[in-house]
Amino acid sequence: MLLRQERIALFLLCIVALGLVIATAILAGVDNATLATEYRADSRDGIFVHLSGVTAEVRTTQAGGHIIATVNGTKVFIPSDTARDVALNPGDQVSLYGIVQTYRGEREIVVNSHTDITVLGTSGSVENGREQR
Structure with missing residues (x-):
């Protein structure tokens, strides 16, 4: 007892x-749409945001295999473990969710899961540039 x-x-x-x-x-x-706020230029670091638009640039870093993209003028960083599962090309129409951060003085959105980025429409494949990071 x-x-x-x-x-x-x-x-x-x-x-x-x-x-x-x-x-x-x-x-x-x-779902993410419920939790995220729309990205704005004045969104604070650490905020979970949504951004949609057209990718103007997509690069894979030489060190680490990360993807750095520009969507509607906003830098988007996709870490290598997530980048392995993402097929992204310039001109693609995307919808993504991520955390706002400042890296080396520049604002960017960090996408931490391949499920947080959706390619809504493709433009065809273009050779990616390389950037050291």
Whole structure:
């Protein structure tokens, strides 16, 4: 038989576990569009944003295999582990989600998952440039 304090602790533990299960189920149904704000030039670092437009430039870095793209004049950084699963070319119409950051004094959006970038329309393949990063 459990002591009174043990029963209370077990009850509270069950309530917390149930709360976590419910929160997980609710958050699983929330998509990026609900969480993100539209990117603006004055969006602060650390904000989760949405940006859509046409890629004007796409480069793969020599060191690391990251992708650096320009979408509607905004620099977009895609780390190598995400870049492996992304096929992006200049002229592509894209919709993406990422975190705003400042890198070497320049604003950029960092896309951390291949599921956070969608190519809505393609323009055809163009040879990518190289940039050291």
